[in-house]
Amino acid sequence: MPAVERPLIYANLRKPGYTVDIDCYLRNGGYEALKKAVALKPEEVCKEVEVSGLRGRGGAGFPTGMKWKFLDRKSGKPAYLVVNADESEPGTYKDRQIIYKDPHQMLEGIAITAWAIQAKQAFIYIRGEFIHGAKILERAIAEAKAKGFLGQNILGSGYSCEVVVHRGGGCYVCGEETGLIESLEGKRGYPRIKPPYFPAVLGLYNCPTIVNNAETMAQVKHVLAFGGAEFAKIGIPGDSGTHIWGVSGLVKRPGLYEIEAGKATFGELLYDLCGGPLDGRKIKAIIPGGSSTKILKVGERFKGKLANGTEFDWALEDIPLDANSIAACGTGLGTGGTIVIDDSVEMIQALSNLNAFYAHETCGQCTPCREGSLWLSRVSKRITTGGGLETDVPLLLDIANQVAGRTICAHGEAVAWPVQSAVPKFKDEYLESIRKRQAGEAVPKLKLI
Amino acid sequence: MHESPSSAPARALKPETLAQAPAIVAQYPQKRSATMPLLHLVQEDRGYITQEDMHWVAEQVGVTPMQVLEVVTFYPMYRQAPIGRRHVRVCRTLSCALRGSYALMENLEKSLNCKRGETSPDGDFTLEFVECIADCGCGPVVHVDAAMHENVQPADAEKFAAQLKATLKDPAYGQNPPVPGTPEWNG
Numbered sequence: 001m002p003a004v005e006r007p008l009i010y011a012n013l014r015k016p017g018y019t020v021d022i023d024c025y026l027r028n029g030g031y032e033a034l035k036k037a038v039a040l041k042p043e044e045v046c047k048e049v050e051v052s053g054l055r056g057r058g059g060a061g062f063p064t065g066m067k068w069k070f071l072d073r074k075s076g077k078p079a080y081l082v083v084n085a086d087e088s089e090p091g092t093y094k095d096r097q098i099i100y101k102d103p104h105q106m107l108e109g110i111a112i113t114a115w116a117i118q119a120k121q122a123f124i125y126i127r128g129e130f131i132h133g134a135k136i137l138e139r140a141i142a143e144a145k146a147k148g149f150l151g152q153n154i155l156g157s158g159y160s161c162e163v164v165v166h167r168g169g170g171c172y173v174c175g176e177e178t179g180l181i182e183s184l185e186g187k188r189g190y191p192r193i194k195p196p197y198f199p200a201v202l203g204l205y206n207c208p209t210i211v212n213n214a215e216t217m218a219q220v221k222h223v224l225a226f227g228g229a230e231f232a233k234i235g236i237p238g239d240s241g242t243h244i245w246g247v248s249g250l251v252k253r254p255g256l257y258e259i260e261a262g263k264a265t266f267g268e269l270l271y272d273l274c275g276g277p278l279d280g281r282k283i284k285a286i287i288p289g290g291s292s293t294k295i296l297k298v299g300e301r302f303k304g305k306l307a308n309g310t311e312f313d314w315a316l317e318d319i320p321l322d323a324n325s326i327a328a329c330g331t332g333l334g335t336g337g338t339i340v341i342d343d344s345v346e347m348i349q350a351l352s353n354l355n356a357f358y359a360h361e362t363c364g365q366c367t368p369c370r371e372g373s374l375w376l377s378r379v380s381k382r383i384t385t386g387g388g389l390e391t392d393v394p395l396l397l398d399i400a401n402q403v404a405g406r407t408i409c410a411h412g413e414a415v416a417w418p419v420q421s422a423v424p425k426f427k428d429e430y431l432e433s434i435r436k437r438q439a440g441e442a443v444p445k446l447k448l449i
Numbered sequence: 450m451h452e453s454p455s456s457a458p459a460r461a462l463k464p465e466t467l468a469q470a471p472a473i474v475a476q477y478p479q480k481r482s483a484t485m486p487l488l489h490l491v492q493e494d495r496g497y498i499t500q501e502d503m504h505w506v507a508e509q510v511g512v513t514p515m516q517v518l519e520v521v522t523f524y525p526m527y528r529q530a531p532i533g534r535r536h537v538r539v540c541r542t543l544s545c546a547l548r549g550s551y552a553l554m555e556n557l558e559k560s561l562n563c564k565r566g567e568t569s570p571d572g573d574f575t576l577e578f579v580e581c582i583a584d585c586g587c588g589p590v591v592h593v594d595a596a597m598h599e600n601v602q603p604a605d606a607e608k609f610a611a612q613l614k615a616t617l618k619d620p621a622y623g624q625n626p627p628v629p630g631t632p633e634w635n636g
Contacts, residue, residue: 019629078478090542090581100635121478128489128526129582131595132627132636164476167489169524172580186484186510188523205479248544248585255586291543291581337585339544353543357580363523447551448543 003268006260008234008242009218013101020136022143025104031149033224037112038157045116049220051228053240057094058084058175058213059290059334061323064220070200071117072208080204081114081122081161082184085214086168086175088127089290090357091337094244094256095214099126099133102218103140107163109217111150112224114161117210121162124214125180128168137165172361176409177211179363190365191409215244235261238307239322243333247274249340250281259321266296267317270340281342285425286316288326289334291354292414294421302329331421347426348433349448351396351418352380356449358415365408372403373415383430384449386437393430397423459499466494470509480510484520488527497528525579533568533575535613537561538592542581545588549603553589554578556606561613573617584635594623596632 012018012028022030037045050065071079083106087095098106106124114122126134141163145151152160166184168174174183178192181204196202203209212220219241223231232240239261248254252275259269270276270283277283285297302314306328319325323333341350359377364370376399379392396419404416423430436443469490474483487509491502503517510517521527539545539554554565554576563569563576584590587599593613601609616622627633 087583088581091544091585092581093583093585096583101629127583128524129592132634162476166482167486169485169488169520170526170579171524183485184482185479186481186512186520187516188519246586248588249547254588287543339547339585341547345547350543350547353541353546357542360580446547446549448546449551 003259003264003272005258005273006234006242006263007258008222009105009215009244010097010102010256010258012105013097018101020101020103020140022104022140022147025102029225030104031108031144031147033221034108034111034115034149035155037115037224038155038159042116042118045112045224048228049116049223052223052226052231053235053238054216054219054223054231055239055241055323056213057215057219057244057335059089059292059332061333064212064216067200067212068113068117068210070198071210072201075201075208077207078121079117079119080207080209081110081117081119082177082180082199082204082209082211083110083122083124083214083217084175084177084180084211085124085126085130086180087214088172088175089292089335089337090354091248091287091290091339092246092335093248094246094336096130096133097256098214098218099130100136103137104144105218105221106214107137107140107144107150109220110163111144111154111161112220113210113212113217114163115154115157115159118159119210120160122164123184123204124163124165125174125184126165126167128170130167134165134167141165171363172357173363173409173411176411179409180211181209188363190363191411193408235263236322238324243321243336245269245273245321246335246337247340248337250278250283250342250345251340252276252278254340262320262322262325264321265317266319266321266338267315269321269338270317274340277340277342281344283340284343284345285341285347287339287341287418289332290337291339291357292410292417293334294331294417295425296329296331297425300425304328344444344446345448346384346429346433346444346446347422348380348383348430349444349446351422351426352377352384352449354418355380355415358411358418362411362415366406366412368403368406369412369415372399372412375399376415376419381449383434383437388434388437390431390434392434393423393427459495459497459501462491462494462502462505466490474509481512481516483510484512484517485524488517488521492527497531499529533563533573534617535574536594537574537576537613538579538582539565539577540580540582540584540588540590540592541578544581544585545590548588550578550589552603553591553601553606556603557610560607560610574613592636593632595636597635598632599635 055061174189179189183189199209355377359373400416400419507514568575591598
């Protein structure tokens, strides 16, 4: 059976003639889920989201309902909702569509979430580069306020919530929730150490804060529209709803494909929906869920046991597209931003490209990450420019091993994982790249660094 | 990239820029949160941020100028020196690179007579490589001022450069309301 899409988040925005204004959204059933939500008690809304099994869409896949439960409600301090629309993981471009084409869907989710956690103030932290996107959102907020869906006395409930759009400054690390909070406070985006700075307890202005991804907010709208138990039937147990696969790189039809969790495989995504590799090429590897997830090589076998006890033995093409199956293969679903690499690509250049990214984006707080990311970038680049030594290959791994797990935030892992996963799988190719350059032989034309 | 401030005297901020500050500050429970939006405001007015601007922002949000400088130097989008009339940012990160952004950059360097990281001698273009700008399925992408150009093929660099040059003579540049699906809308 060929893979089929099941648009949920993208259902409206793909309709011909669909526009960003509130009238169009209302004609398409907009804000009905919010009406349902405010008729429920906040804790009942939390329960619906918990029952739905919704997992966050920002990359870590943490259960949304459980995250909300951690909110410290006893401190007496105001609670804040912060929406992470700082989409900056390389390969990820799913939230951009929601913001630019269906902003009210996200705002409805925000209003529902704010009601559930009783936040009187919400912030949307949007990428600084989304200049027009921020304007679209601001206009949408004004429209929603005028109709009583946001702002004062929402739908006559007596409950009020203001939403402010806050533009970032082009900094990857501000997508990390505590770095984002620091940035929103008007500081450098240095991530905070946990404990004690768990956002649900000590978040924005040291008040209890829920930080949720932009797409998660859109998903919450659908949780309320369906009801938690019905929503849980979409996808598979343990991973409900749809995943938006943002495929980029070297396939015939790169693009965004929304698929019910677990209802297709990587093979179906890459070959059926994306049309397979470019003519005359072969797919060599994929980075499944944004650049910091571990790389998968075509031809590898993935064997093991799922949490429910099922044993599996898969080729890359057989891996089902759900969080648990992908995690069982030693990588992660992440943001669903799949980068496809084919046989025209020299792997050391691809790695060097990402190493340069992480070296540029390290905030510099923690020595292992600050120094390690630069070393990795320099060592991999010197291989590509002909100055590489055979010992550079184990050196890359050695450096990466000294970064992961030794930093305040997950940027350390993001620096290390591409190297730690790629070096064992492509060691021979890296050595061949070094040898070719020493021998003065031709190297692949496609330049990546 | 943090350039040193220009020695040429900067023009004053427009009165309408200054007038927007109180409303922006009032949006936040704590004033300091308005640091970034005020810096964006200043930069959109003049194109870069001066020391005087940082003093002004500091006053608005109740911090020291040093605390504003800390922010300016942390975020890649803020600039302390003027740039060219058009700011051309080519995405360098893997998805776009796989689709040819390095070749595109090399071609644009020739077509715009400008090396990466620099401003052309006539002051028309500043050309830069930037990291992922979240439009990975349409690579290579080029962000020009507030417009996002998708699928800019290396072979089309000359044509693309000509388009950008034509905007220099367009008095309505950047003033038309964006239409869905256009680079201005996606920017």
